[in-house]
Amino acid sequence: MEEIIRQIGHIYRSLEFISNTEFKSMGLGNNLYAYLVRIVEQPGIIAGQLAIEMRADKTTVSRSIKKLIAMQFIEVRYETDNKKEKHLFATEAGAVQYQHIIAEHQYSDRQLIAGLEPNEIATLKRLLHQLDVNSYDEWQSVRNGKERNYD
Template identity: 30%
Template sequence: MDSFMQMVNRLARLSALYREKEFKKLGLGEMHHAYILTICRQPGISQEELACRIFVNKSNVTRQLAQLEQKGFITRKSDPTDARRLQIFPTEKAQEIKEEIRRILADWNQTLLAEVPAKRQAELLADLDKIMTTAEARICSKEQK
């Protein structure tokens, strides 16, 4: 039997392949959904805050935002209180596709959990939430040192 991390990594890779295929139809890369949904939820978020929120490094955020800006999904503006800091805003184009992004993600969740009874799904999600909290605490404490 595969280890827990092997299974998590395989599931993450399969999910990435699914997102890549589905989001390509919208003109997005497989991780662009995380950027768009977060920016739509928090208009004016900084690049640093975005990196922390979606667990990627700042250079990756810069590259991905450049692509999203070029495709017309976001705009970047100087922060009126700190000109060195950029605020990121969704465009109307991003607002228009966010529900389709959510639908694609919900469809994948439904596919993955179709054979798991509802009660077990709730237990599984609660267990995964505990694991995520542990992982986030461990990573965040190391990054602060």
């Protein structure tokens, strides 16, 4: 069973290394590209929801948001009646970078599924979705302070 986690880890680390290397020249290394993608695809997302989407802690998300603002890839807009709620939007420069990132993601998707039949791709999508649901439940549980029982 541990082989599943190991293989998922191999795939994740390979893709993370490639993306961080390719996007470093854009200033989007250290997974900043992933935050930008979520913000472009969900205009107006708030930091708390972004933390859930990224499966990250709020401090990490806050640092990433500050970096993206400093690079002028995103901007913050506040609610008129609630100044604490920051809505995040991509700037024109962020939208331009997003196009490059998505092209890389699409290329990587094609490389990963090369040699798979359409029915295998559909099965893979279904199984990955279930793994995502399962991991999210575990992440939420630990995030909320629960200890897992390994027995």
